């Protein structure tokens with residue numbers, strides 16, 4: 001089963017998020033676990049209510065490093081669990097590049113997800129300059145190593161998910177070529193094999209301008225376990241996209 005993670009970013013208000021969740025629940029029935037909806041923190045509780053008893057899973061777009069304490073404005077993994085989240089996106093390029101999230105913070109967030117039994121979706125990817133200068137693999141390897149090397153886990157029951165999202169492909173309408181995606185996914189799997197205990201399952205998703213036109217061709221690749229969809233997932237037409245995919 002291929003996976004779809006919908007990252008609604010800060011595109012929708014609470015009422016709009018609930019309305020879209022209702023449209024999805026009504027018009028696109030999905031198998032349990034195949035599609036995860038990640039609304040903004042403020043909409044999580046209401047969207048959880050709508051998606052309960054449907055096949056959709058709930059995810060968050062970020063997680064606090066700590067579980068409790070004096071951390072104004074943060075949202076902990078404990079709270080995410082309580083709201084019904086099963087998945088959390090960590091290290092998205094918008095957080096790395098625009099909010100200066102560091103490798104060290106991202107690693108701590110991976111550990112927070114693991115502590116709270118949330119499936120982490122670790123985002124990695126190179127900028128356009130890094131790809132042009134032949135450094136894409138080096139950058140992605142560094143991001144994987146700093147987040148996953150010597151994690152204190154032996155038998156983690158949930159998969160660790162890596163989303164390969166080239167920065168230049170996010171929200172630009174310029175998707176990466178299938179060949180580049182397959183090559184990078186194969187590389188990511190090799191690096192993860194070295195970094196993680198063999199009992200830990202790894203899934204690799206592609207993200208960056210995925211839409212109705214290109215989604216089938218990415219998912220047709222065996223190296224691609226699924227997709228992370230931003231802009232195209234925050235519109236009512238997402239129901240049609242899922243319908244096309246799953247029926």
Ligand code: PGA
Nearest residue numbers: 170171208209229230231
């Ligand atoms: P996009 O975003 O689909 O709008 O390019 C993907 C993402 O940022 O996860």
